[in-house]
Amino acid sequence: MQNHSNTAVLTAELPADAAENEKLIEQAYEALDGTEENKPENRNKPSKWDRWKANFKRRGWILLFILPALIYVIIFCYAPMYGILIAFQDYGQGDPIIGADTVWVGFDNFSIFFSDPNFWSYFTNTFLLCFFGFVVGFPLPIIVALLLNSLRAKKVKKGLQILYYAPHFISLVVMVGMLKMIFGSDGLLDKWAGGNGLELFLKPEAFRPLFIFSGNWQDFGWSAIIYLAALSGVDPALHEAAKVDGASRFRRIFSVDLPAIAPTIVMLMILSIGNLMSCGYEKVILMQTDGNRVTSEIISTFVYNFGLGADGKPGLGTAAGLFNSVINVALLIIANFTSKKLANQSMW
Amino acid sequence: MKKSKIFTALMAAVMCAAAVFPLAACYYKDEDEGHEFTVLTVKEETVKDYNTMPVFRSLAKETGRDVYWIYNTSMQYQNNSDPVGIKGIDAIYHAGFSNLQLYNYGRRGKIAALDSYITEKTMPNFKRILDARPDIREALKSPDGHIYSLPRVEEMGLKAYPNLLFINKVWIEELIDANDPAASGIEKEDLQDGLRLTRSQYKGILQGFKANHGSCVPLAFVHGNWQGNESDFISSFGVPENAEHKTILNGQITFTVESEAWFNAVKEMHEWYGAELITSSAFTQTQDEFLARGQDGRYGSFYWWEKDTVVSKDLRDDYIVMQPLVDDATGKQYVGLSNELEVEKSECVILGSCKDKAGLLKYFDKFFEPDYSAQLNYGSIESGAFLRQKVDGKLIPNDDHGRQSADDFRMKNAPYGVVYLTQEVWENSVEMESRAKLRLERLESYVKPYNEFKDSVRSIPNLNYTKEELDILSRYETMLGKNINSWMVNKIIASSAPSLSDWQNNLLKSNKTAMDEVKRVNQAAYERYLAATASA
Numbered sequence: 001m002q003n004h005s006n007t008a009v010l011t012a013e014l015p016a017d018a019a020e021n022e023k024l025i026e027q028a029y030e031a032l033d034g035t036e037e038n039k040p041e042n043r044n045k046p047s048k049w050d051r052w053k054a055n056f057k058r059r060g061w062i063l064l065f066i067l068p069a070l071i072y073v074i075i076f077c078y079a080p081m082y083g084i085l086i087a088f089q090d091y092g093q094g095d096p097i098i099g100a101d102t103v104w105v106g107f108d109n110f111s112i113f114f115s116d117p118n119f120w121s122y123f124t125n126t127f128l129l130c131f132f133g134f135v136v137g138f139p140l141p142i143i144v145a146l147l148l149n150s151l152r153a154k155k156v157k158k159g160l161q162i163l164y165y166a167p168h169f170i171s172l173v174v175m176v177g178m179l180k181m182i183f184g185s186d187g188l189l190d191k192w193a194g195g196n197g198l199e200l201f202l203k204p205e206a207f208r209p210l211f212i213f214s215g216n217w218q219d220f221g222w223s224a225i226i227y228l229a230a231l232s233g234v235d236p237a238l239h240e241a242a243k244v245d246g247a248s249r250f251r252r253i254f255s256v257d258l259p260a261i262a263p264t265i266v267m268l269m270i271l272s273i274g275n276l277m278s279c280g281y282e283k284v285i286l287m288q289t290d291g292n293r294v295t296s297e298i299i300s301t302f303v304y305n306f307g308l309g310a311d312g313k314p315g316l317g318t319a320a321g322l323f324n325s326v327i328n329v330a331l332l333i334i335a336n337f338t339s340k341k342l343a344n345q346s347m348w
Numbered sequence: 349m350k351k352s353k354i355f356t357a358l359m360a361a362v363m364c365a366a367a368v369f370p371l372a373a374c375y376y377k378d379e380d381e382g383h384e385f386t387v388l389t390v391k392e393e394t395v396k397d398y399n400t401m402p403v404f405r406s407l408a409k410e411t412g413r414d415v416y417w418i419y420n421t422s423m424q425y426q427n428n429s430d431p432v433g434i435k436g437i438d439a440i441y442h443a444g445f446s447n448l449q450l451y452n453y454g455r456r457g458k459i460a461a462l463d464s465y466i467t468e469k470t471m472p473n474f475k476r477i478l479d480a481r482p483d484i485r486e487a488l489k490s491p492d493g494h495i496y497s498l499p500r501v502e503e504m505g506l507k508a509y510p511n512l513l514f515i516n517k518v519w520i521e522e523l524i525d526a527n528d529p530a531a532s533g534i535e536k537e538d539l540q541d542g543l544r545l546t547r548s549q550y551k552g553i554l555q556g557f558k559a560n561h562g563s564c565v566p567l568a569f570v571h572g573n574w575q576g577n578e579s580d581f582i583s584s585f586g587v588p589e590n591a592e593h594k595t596i597l598n599g600q601i602t603f604t605v606e607s608e609a610w611f612n613a614v615k616e617m618h619e620w621y622g623a624e625l626i627t628s629s630a631f632t633q634t635q636d637e638f639l640a641r642g643q644d645g646r647y648g649s650f651y652w653w654e655k656d657t658v659v660s661k662d663l664r665d666d667y668i669v670m671q672p673l674v675d676d677a678t679g680k681q682y683v684g685l686s687n688e689l690e691v692e693k694s695e696c697v698i699l700g701s702c703k704d705k706a707g708l709l710k711y712f713d714k715f716f717e718p719d720y721s722a723q724l725n726y727g728s729i730e731s732g733a734f735l736r737q738k739v740d741g742k743l744i745p746n747d748d749h750g751r752q753s754a755d756d757f758r759m760k761n762a763p764y765g766v767v768y769l770t771q772e773v774w775e776n777s778v779e780m781e782s783r784a785k786l787r788l789e790r791l792e793s794y795v796k797p798y799n800e801f802k803d804s805v806r807s808i809p810n811l812n813y814t815k816e817e818l819d820i821l822s823r824y825e826t827m828l829g830k831n832i833n834s835w836m837v838n839k840i841i842a843s844s845a846p847s848l849s850d851w852q853n854n855l856l857k858s859n860k861t862a863m864d865e866v867k868r869v870n871q872a873a874y875e876r877y878l879a880a881t882a883s884a
Contacts (some may be wrong), residue, residue: 090819092452094432103672112823117858118831185629188643196621199628202841289632290572291841293834308429311446 020126087319111321118297126298126324128278132274133212140220142265145227146253161228162223176286179214200290211287211296226268230261274332277324299324349786374544384696388434389763390425396663396760396851402730403723403763413711417441432458436562438702439712441765444448445491445499448818454496457700461494464825465709473716474498477768484681486880487691487810492819497694498712502725504784507688508807509791510575513670515543515649516557516660530556540573541670542794546674547584547616552650554625557648566625568650570638572833576652578630580614580683584673588684588805589613593832594866596806604684605832613849617840631837654787671794681798685807693810695766716768718777719743725769726781727761743778754783754844811873812880820869824862831859 011136076327082097089095090103113119117142144164151157182188183200191200200206234257246272281300288296299320340346385742398404408414418437425431425513431440433451455460466475476638478485487643488495505510517539521533530552534545545553554566569578574591587609591593591810594603604610621624629641638658643649645663655667674682696712698705715719722743727733735744749757774780780788796802813821835855839846 019438019667031441048601070771090457093449094430094456094458097627114828117861166784170589180632185627185632190628196628197840201632202837203629204838230606288835290837291631294838297830305826308427309826312825313822314429315821315827316823 033145034313049132070205073123079100084318086315087322089315091313091318093314095113105315108189109313109315110186110323112316113302114319115322121189121300122293122299125295126214126279126300128283129211129295129298130206130276132208133279134213134276135215136212137223138269138272140216140225142227142261145224145231145261146257148224149228149231149257149348159222160226164251165225167218169224170218172283175214175218176283179210179287183210201287201289204292204294204296207287207292207295215283227261227264230264231257234260264346266339266343267347270332270335270347273335276331277327363667364747378640378776379741384704385438386416386418386436386535387441388418388420388431388437389765390419390422390444391419391442391763394760395763397820398763401728401761401763403720403728406728407714407720409712411711411714413707415708415711432697432699437699437700438708439696440483440694441763442463443499443694443697445697447693447813448822449491449538450694450697451490451492451497451815451818453697454490454494455492459496459628459697460705460737461496461699462498462698462709463494466495467704469743470706471709471713473713473768475503477716479755482725482811483809483881484691486812486877487693489812491812491814496551496697498696498715498766499769501690501767501768502696502805504692504780504788506683506784506787506791508684508689509687509795510686510791511569511580511651512651512654512787512795513580513651513672514515514655514667515553515670516645516647516666517543517668518666519560520553520555522560523553528556532792537752539642541669541790542671543668544671544674546676548676550673551620551625554620554648555623558624561648562647564646565618565627565629565641566629566648567630567651568638568642569630570633570635571623571631571653571837573635574639574686574688576635576638576650578617578651580651580672581617582610583682583684585609585674586675586678586680586682586800587612587613588682588801590684590686590807592687592829594687594808594870596808596874599799601808601867601874603867605836605855606863611846614836614851615846618842618845621840628841633840656783657753669790669794670699670845670876671798682801683795683799684801687806688809689807689810691810714765715766717771718769720768721767722778724763725767726758733757733761739779741777745781752780808870808874809877811870811877813869814875817869817873820865828859828862828866831855831862 026047068226085097087105088106089097090105090108091097096104116122148161148164151160180187183198184190185199185201185208187199192198200210238256238260239252242256247255277299279298279300281298281304284296284298284301285304288301303317303321303324305317306312306320308312336346336348354535391398398419403415420431428434431443446702456463462471466478468475479486484499484501485495488497488499490496498529512519515847519537520531520534520539522534524534533549534553538857557566567581570576571578572591577591579589579591582604587604587607588597588602589604589610593605593610596602596603598623604683617626622626629637633641638652641647642658643660645666647658649670651660655664655669659667672683674681693759698708702708715724723733726745729736729743732749733744738744747754769778832855839850
């Protein structure tokens with residue numbers, strides 16, 4: 001402690017002359033510490049590498065903590081990536097991915113995909129489904145978290161929170177089964193309307209709202225947890241101060257809570273924009289009927305049909321999937337760049 | 349304190365689970381050892397364990413081969429993109445591979461070519477069958493000329509007609525009693541099997557049903573299903589429709605959707621849907637949902653394989669089977685033929701990694717013997733599927749399964765799969781089930797004689813494609829059927845009637861390439877098939 005303040009005093013009194021400066025620093029360090037590595041001749045050229053080494057020696061073990069995550073990412077995210085080679089092959093079930101008689105077809109699979117008469121329909125369906133899902137699903141958990149957080153009664157807050165996130169644990173198949181019981185043939189609504197009234201599963205225009213609202217109903221409570229966690233880190237003193245200044249509860253949400261979780265919001269927003277073109281195929285396939293296929297056939301169901309179907313073309317499926325991923329990466333980069341420019345926040 | 353206890357308990361549970369997991373795997377493996385062969389089969393939970401089925405025990409005894417069966421449910425199996433990659437199995441039963449899969453796996457040696465084993469010594473039964481039936485031999489050939497799979501052959505002459513039209517005669521009687529104009533011209537004496545109605549008469553009656561029984565379903569079917577679909581209704585307009593919308597008409601592979609009669613049928617269905625004669629459930633329900641909904645007699649009329657499974661026992665007599673609907677304009681009756689084949693190509697495959705292929709094939713060859721085929725198809729003699737005494741050397745099916753329905757019994761006790769049951773077998777070795785006989789009779793007396801298409805239309809047989817052709821088919825066919833069904837259902841349920849230009853532009857034009865290519869490839873393969881089977 002003492003030494004530190006000495007340095008501070010010394011630097012503060014440095015004369016303007018540079019040579020003099022050096023000398024003084026030298027003296028100061030000698031006074032502080034006589035060890036070899038702190039000597040000025042060594043200190044003057046500590047390369048980045050040296051510093052990194054020193055740092056590693058002292059704190060390197062902390063890196064062990066990221067090891068499991070790293071292994072996970074390598075095994076489950078990077079290793080399978082060689083499979084995208086299939087997109088450039090005439091691949092058949094059971095083929096090795098790279099073998100002596102692998103047939104390379106270049107970008108043929110991509111041109112087949114792009115020249116599909118329904119390509120634009122798949123593309124816009126994917127985009128609209130995910131985009132509306134984002135527009136509805138992104139702000140909802142934030143609002144819920146803010147409201148929950150400003151509840152005074154703790155028990156009510158906890159109770160509501162559990163009530164909100166419980167649907168998250170309903171399996172997809174059961175979820176779609178429930179939807180069919182309510183909105184499907186002979187379902188609650190259909191019966192109530194009488195005749196061929198309100199069978200929503202056959203109506204193309206009803207597919208997106210059904211998909212999006214059921215998805216959000218299931219997940220808004222769950223997604224709110226991360227915001228609640230961020231909110232719990234807000235200094236109560238800020239709230240006290242705001243209260244003293246006469247801020248209403250509503251005002252405090254906007255002036256204290258929201259700014260506090262803004263970084264989390266931005267980060268999650270960048271991530272969700274990066275996923276804007278990827279909604280999984282499972283629920284879509286469960287909900288798909290010949291009636292709503294016009295809006296429910298998306299790129300990922302195309303991938304499923306060609307990639308896993310017995311008569312399918314795995315190469316074509318992979319090409320479509322790769323195209324989808326490339327768009328997602330591009331969106332992620334654009335979102336990150338924009339946020340860096342506008343809000344000075346970014347992921348890298 | 350309490351919390352930490354709970355935590356400890358939880359951790360202990362997790363640790364136990366983790367410890368048991370590898371043990372369980374070991375146990376499974378242990379059981380597997382000591383068997384000569386392990387065969388993967390696709391089986392639902394409700395079907396009995398093959399390892400305990402008497403028919404397999406007697407097969408093992410007779411051939412001296414010890415086969416251990418392991419299972420995948422059909423869901424698991426479908427989602428496995430590389431079933432032949434499963435370790436430690438020698439064969440896959442109920443493989444159900446597509447032509448493309450057979451070719452790909454065969455080319456890689458992942459499944460064994462069987463040609464060299466089809467000899468008098470190893471597979472005498474199978475050899476005899478292929479020698480007698482060049483069409484089956486032709487059907488089994490892969491593009492490279494090899495045979496990679498064992499077939500299922502069950503020839504009853506039933507599958508080409510997967511639909512029969514049934515109607516509730518009690519409800520028609522009600523209409524007659526009430527002097528409803530819808531039933532004019534129909535006498536009570538007419539109300540028996542073989543009732544013949546024009547489409548407009550039929551429509552009037554369904555409207556009467558709707559008026560009298562508000563919550564009924566006037567006409568029920570399962571859209572897009574292999575049996576009990578709307579194809580026969582569409583066919584009645586004079587186009588040989590089937591679930592694939594693809595047939596052979598006058599020797600030409602044809603898409604039914606290209607015919608204006610098909611468009612008219614869709615237009616009519618749109619109208620019927622608007623009048624609630626057809627309900628939305630027809631387009632969303634599964635087979636099981638259809639069967640469950642019909643039990644209480646809610647259907648005024650329905651298309652199905654037969655009526656026994658659709659309505660409950662006490663209501664069965666209310667329904668009579670009808671002749672195909674008569675087209676009002678021409679006065680003719682038309683029924684299309686399905687492409688459901690009685691020779692299924694890839695029921696069983698032997699993996700390339702099997703150490704003793706000849707040994708395993710000797711075992712499977714027994715499956716083709718009439719007595720075993722019959723037991724595989726209906727359940728073993730021991731389980732009560734057949735009477736113990738043969739009559740005139742024939743196995744006689746046992747129709748009485750106590751409280752169980754014949755269907756339920758068969759579902760539980762019969763493994764199905766590789767069988768050879770043909771006309772010859774029905775005549776000499778196995779008596780046809782009474783249900784099958786009844787259905788055959790109905791088809792012979794009420795459907796086949798009236799079908800104007802009986803000489804001009806045939807089902808698409810098992811065709812042989814080249815690798816290039818398979819590629820073209822997989823590229824176009826995967827989406828084509830879906831596009832057609834999707835257009836059709838959308839038009840039927842839409843609020844306004846479909847227009848000719850919509851049909852031409854949004855269905856025919858946008859799918860033209862796909863349809864042309866599929867037709868071209870199938871036509872070429874069909875002509876090769878004709879040449880091969882004619883010369884043989």
